[in-house]
Each structure stands twice: as structure tokens, then as C-alpha cells.
Amino acid sequence: MAATYHQYEVVVVGGGGAGLMAALTLRGRDVAVLSKLYPVRSHTGTAQGGIGAALGNMEEDHWEWHMFDTVKGSDYLADQDAVEILAREAVETVLELEHWGLPFSRTPDGKIAQRPFGGHTREYGKAPVRRSCYAADRTGHMILQTLYQQCIRHQVKFFNEFLVLDLLIESGRVAGVVALSIADGSLHVFHAKAVLFATGGCGRIYQITSNAHALTGDGMAVAWRAGVPLEDMEFFQFHPTGIYRMGILITEGARGEGGKLINGRGERFMEKYAPTLLDLAPRDIISRSIYLELRQGHGIGGKWYVHLDLTHLSREVIEEKLPDITDFVRTYLGIDPVKEPIPVQPTAHYAMGGIPTDIWGRVVVDEKNRVLPGFYSAGEVACVSVHGANRLGTNSLVDILVFGRRAGRDLVRYVAENDFPPLPPRAEENAEQWVARLRAGRSGSAGRRTTVAELRDTLQREMMDKASVFRDEKLLAEMKEVVGELQQRYQEVTIQDRGRVFNTDLVEALELAFLLDCAQTVVAGALARQESRGAHSREDFPKRDDQNWLKHSLAYRTPSGQVELKYKSVSITRFQPQERKY
């Protein structure tokens, strides 16, 4: 089947916050946005509690404090040149969103309202500060809506329900992408001067996750297969408060408004682990604390959850400031959070790692930060790195907007200075063969085949057991074997649906390959890193080791499909590494 060819100066892959922000920065130019979902369905829309910016609307605050908190929260692995940009530009970014119409919640005098959030402090760690700018508990929804509204206004060109399958590189420059149109099963080659990947994270490598089903690491895996390394993949954040067994997120804003974590013995256990910030300590610390309590049998009724207690807050605070999570808890648990505590457990939430970029969103491919011309990335799929080993709450929304915009600005320059690179001959060939192989397998009843669901279930369950909040050499080595076996068995996967139209059986089979690649790099990075830092907690190496491990990992794919690790240095400008206490 022949592919359809298109040509745009810039192709943005991903219709969430980072992709839309870049597209808006490029408005009026020759740009197309490819999105696996309708853009308003993107996962940015599920962010709840707020976007961090030192506006100082409620009390004194400074971008330097925000920068410090982010660096300390990252366990000193974040690149400080990039964090400085994040914290400085957060302020103008939030104001720009307001100017575009974002309906922030307001203070009595009409300013943007702000609330406390985990790890955000005044005066370099003295006490929590109100920095998170919010729109009730649907801040992400309002950001995504506002950006999409502006895209309509500026007539941005979208290709909706297109799944990216291949990145085209010719003569050392990125020349476009190949994508599958889910609606009719056709393949499309997009010839471009430059490509931006903004495809989001890979949380579906884990069984319990806050992430949407769509978050299968597509951009990470496609880049990796094309020879681009993935940076710091061993750092995966577990959010402390997912709804028990379902993983649905309960915003940190609930603790920002005064919610407390309570164990089965009725204790506010964070007093032991983070005496200053308590329930507003960073996520890695709280998730570990919950796991430690659960392992000691201090879960509620001995089960694998603790309580998030809001019952001491007034009904008005809960219903006005946290309406969506109140609705979730009522819908899924049949519990009224005004009257009863909420059962929660840590839930896989955010990939700190991803495609390495510089402060302009340009993808860099080695220890010396050499740029791959024409390739850009922003948002969760990328690793600037502003989050280091652990991201602070609210900073993902800052990241997608600040670096989506910076990538857009540099793309304006790049496409003005460069012509179209040549396309490789038969550009669609790899993607075409892959799809053909999945379609060609023998169809039959689910019991006799190697199915996508069977392999994916195994991957998700085993990653949860062996490579989640706590890790050690034995478990990680076992997990490496498991992923290797699953990669082998993937070669036998067959799908039942042979149709062209909206074949989600095929889509899920393609996504499974991406998940396996992401898991492989997470496990390889985690096995090699013999220290505990941020979200990466090795029980056999419980201390942070700056002497040997204050460095970013770069995972490359070898020709035989194995992982080769290299390392690059961390940018340290203002804040020297210190012991991390809260």
C-alpha cells in the first residue's frame, strides 16, 4: 500500500500542552500538528492542582526560591541553567495564559489565586509558600482548553488520530516522520525541515498509574529506535496519592488545602519522615514513606493503602477548591470526602527522563550535547533536565509551556535558515513492514495466540513488583530478563482485527512495542545506578553518591537491541549539592 506524502516546514507530534504551545509560537507559519487523540483529549487536561510561578500574589515569593526548591526537589540532578529559565519564565508564561483567557481562580482583589504545593517553600526551605496558580482542581483542563482555543483562533493545522511510527533522518538531519492514520489505516510520510516531539510520557509501563491509556512512550521509543539516546530513564515518579487499586490521581492540592496522610494506627506518619514540610514534602519522599508504613503492616486494616484525610476541612473548601476530586471519590469509591477519609496508594505518575534536549528544546545526542539538526522535543517526552531525579508538583505544567514555547521560538529561526533536507528513499518502508508483520500473523481465538494483552499485563505487573518505588539489584536483574523475554515474544504477537478502519487492535500492538522499549531503558538505567537519588531508591545502595553518580545517564540502543549506557555531567550554577532534608 502506497503512503501519502505531505510537506510542512515544521511537524509537531503531540497535541498536548507542549505541542500546542510550540504550534502557537509558530502560528501563521507552515506547521502541522499530528496528534494520536483529538488534542482536547490529551493528558495535559487531567492535571489538577496548579502551575507553579513566583507571582507573589498571596505572600512574598521570588523566582530564586522556586529555582532552589526545584533543584533541591530534583535531588541536585537537574541542570541548573535550565531550572533558572523554568523558574524565571514561569511568571510571564502564567500571565500569558491569563491574557489568552485562562479562567484562573481569583483572590478577593481579583488577582490569580495561589495555593501551597509539595516542596515549594519560602526562603530556601523554611516553610511552605503559596506558589501554585490554579483553576479549582482542573488547572490542566483549563490550560489545554485555552491553548486549543487559541489554536482555533490562529487556524493551526491538525492531523488528528495519527500515530507516529518512525522518525526520518537523512544526511545527519531530521527530515520528517511516518505516521499511521488510525481512521483508515493509511500510512503518511511527513517531509519536514524540522520535527518536534511532544508526545508525553510512558506511565503505562506500570500496572498502577495515573496515566491515560494513551501514554505509551511513543515519542521516546521512536526516537530511541532512530539512534537518539534517552536520558535519566531510571527516574520515574510515583505520586503518593492515587485512588486505591485504580491509580486515579488525587491532587497534591488536597494536601495544599490542609489534607493529612494517616496510617492504620491513626498516626500522621509524615511527622517521622519530614518534620518541617510534613504532608507537603516532595512526592518521592512521601511515596517511600507510605511504602515503608505499608511494609510494616501499618496500612489501613493491614491492607496496601493509607488514608488521605480531608474530613477536618469545611465542606465549602472541599467542594469549591477540590470539586473534581470530590466527584472522583464519590463516583469510584462511593465515599464522601467531607465525611470519610480516602484510601490512597502511590501511583506511577511521571517520567523525569526522556529525549535529551538543551534549553531551546533542541535534541542533543551525546555527552558533549551535540545537536541533532532539525529535531526538537518538549514536555514529558523530553528531558531538559529541569526535574532531575524527582519533579516537584506543578512543574510539569511549567515545563511544557516554557520549553514548548522556547522550542517554537528556536524553530522559527531554524526553518528560516535551512532548506528541506532530502527524504530517504522509500521513507515509509520500516513502518510499512512493521504493520504488515503484525497484520500477517495467524488469527484465531485469544487462547491460542500470543496476545498484546498477555504481554502487556505481564510487563505492567512485573514492573510494579520489581522496578517501582523501591529497587535492588536482584529484582532489577530479574526484570531485565523479563523485558528481554517479552521483547522476544513480541515477535510472535498477532492481532485479531484485520480491518483498516479504526483498528485499535493494531494500535495497541504498536504501542506495546513502545512500552517494552521504554521499560527496557528504565530497567537498564536503574540497574546500573548504584545509589539512591530522588525517585530512584536502591535498597542495596541507600545513600546518594555524588562522587560517582552526580551525572545524567544516556541510554543508547545497540544494533542488537540492547542498551548501552553513557553519562554526561550536570550543570551546577547557583546551588551546590547538600543533604536533602525536609
Next chain:
Amino acid sequence: MQVKLRVKRFDRERDREPYWAEYGVEAEATDRVLDLLHSVKWYQDGTLSFRRSCGHGICGSDAMLINGRNRLACKVLIKELGKRISVEPLRGFPVVKDLVVDQQAFFRKFESVQPYLVAEEPPPARERRQSPEARERFDDTTKCILCAACTTSCPSFWSNPNYLGPAAIVNAHRFLFDDRDAGQEARLQVLNQSDGVWRCRTIFNCVEACPRGIDITRAIGEVKKALLLRRG
């Protein structure tokens, strides 16, 4: 428990007309309908097609007709429905495959009401001030997730597919009542056309269907009133 799940299916590459397929699915009372659909797709019949993403009622992908009502499959639990559950695609849109419908016309109508802030003067250096009361004025309609449950539950839309429909009007309301906006006139003209807001017969199906609890009929009433005041 064992649930009987009936799904209205149609694959234009294979089927002449839609048909009902029936599946037995082992489920718990607290499972979502989306869990049932996944169970069928992953362990029984991979050809079943439906959209979904976030799984908790925010992305708006999985609106469908469930036991005769428009619901999000990820936001309705088995215990609310019982052991016999039927699922059909949203009414009034062309079926692409099984539960997947073509939403392009729906999004075009949304776009036609100019759903974006139109501000005339250049923005101030800081945020525009807006009182909590002014912000509250349009709070309800900011909740819309464009799932189309309202529009496809509306008899006026079923009888006239050109009708803008409740979702587009809700999104117009979100800006008409935002005191920062200056785009009222152009937006009201679209709403005042023959297939605009006057097609609403206040049947209230949309309010019943909205998974976000938006008081849609009230919002539409407020838009009608704004048009009447403008005429006077």
C-alpha cells in the same frame, strides 16, 4: 459476578448493517463499563473498537449510549446498571466502527462560535483583574470536556443535524459571560442564526446527559436572554 454485555457493532468493511453482539464478562460491582469493554477487547474479541484515554472522566473520549442513556464508559460503574448492560454508539453522528463515531462536524460547530477570548486592548503587564464573583459567573461552562454526550442526546439535534447543539452553545456561554471578553457581537450573530440557539426546545436531555454536571439548559437560557436584550 457475570455480566451480560450487549454491544451494537458495525464494521463498514465487513457488515451490511449494525448488529448486536453479546459477551459474558466476569466483573466486580465497582468496575467501570470501560473495564468491561477492555475485558472483551483484550481477552475475547480484539476487533471491538472504541475510543478511550484517561479512564476517569476528564478527556471526554468514551461517551456512548449505555442502557439507553449517554454516559462516559469510564464514569459509570456496573453497580449502577445491573447485570445486563447494553452499549451503543452516540446517536446522530456517522458510525466509523462499532462505538467510534465521526466527530468532525461536532468540532466544526464548536469552532464556529469563536470559542476563544477576544480582547481588544493590549494586555496589561500583569494579569487582568477579575473579581471572584465575575469569575463565578461562567464557572459552570468552563467544565465542558467536549465529549458530545449533550449534543447527541438532544432531540432537536436528531431532527436537524445542522443545529449548533448544546455543546457549542455551552462553549459560547463560557466566553459571553466572561467580563474580560470583547467578542460578544460576532459570537451572538452565530448563535442567532436559524440553526443557532433558538432550536433549543428546553427538553433537558442534555442536562441529564452531561457527565460534568453542567446546567446546560440554564446556560442556553442565559444565551437566549442575552440575544433578546441585545435586540431591545
